[in-house]
Amino acid sequence: MRALALILALAFAVPAAAQTSAPIVEDAWVMAPMPSATEAAVYLSIRNASGDRLLGASCDCATRADMHDMRLVDGVMQMRPMRYGLAADENGALSFRAGGAHIMLVGLADRLRPGDRVRLRLTFEDAGVVEADAVVRRPGAHQHH
Ligand SMILES: [Cu+2]
Numbered sequence: 001m002r003a004l005a006l007i008l009a010l011a012f013a014v015p016a017a018a019q020t021s022a023p024i025v026e027d028a029w030v031m032a033p034m035p036s037a038t039e040a041a042v043y044l045s046i047r048n049a050s051g052d053r054l055l056g057a058s059c060d061c062a063t064r065a066d067m068h069d070m071r072l073v074d075g076v077m078q079m080r081p082m083r084y085g086l087a088a089d090e091n092g093a094l095s096f097r098a099g100g101a102h103i104m105l106v107g108l109a110d111r112l113r114p115g116d117r118v119r120l121r122l123t124f125e126d127a128g129v130v131e132a133d134a135v136v137r138r139p140g141a142h143q144h145h
Contacts, residue, residue, distance in 0.1 A: 023048040025132035041102040045095045048088035053125040061118040063107025112136045
């Protein structure tokens with residue numbers, strides 16, 4: 001009986017251990033858009049030690065959540081679409097920082113004002129859906145520490 005209990009304990013321990021390596025979303029924030037804007041950029045970092053791939057994102061606050069990169073073209077920063085499917089970098093992290101890659105909320109349902117919160121759903125290949133709240137902030141109000 002004791003051996004059986006041990007086997008059962010081990011059998012249940014494995015999925016629990018796998019869950020602890022699920023990606024963790026940190027410092028999620030939305031850059032407050034202009035009043036007439038229909039899009040807003042989200043920045044966040046994802047601790048992603050297992051190298052899980054980010055397959056997509058969504059928010060009830062917008063029609064779509066696309067992924068964009070920034071690129072300097074003839075001295076002007078331009079956004080260009082990125083494909084989902086990114087895995088973690090060599091440090092186990094995925095970063096979307098102001099001035100760089102971001103998740104673009106397209107087709108905002110309501111005007112977003114500083115202090116508002118939106119709930120993001122990030123879909124990973126292994127971990128499935130991971131939810132995170134993002135606070136709306138003015139550009140420049142976010143001090144990185
Ligand atoms: Cu964008």
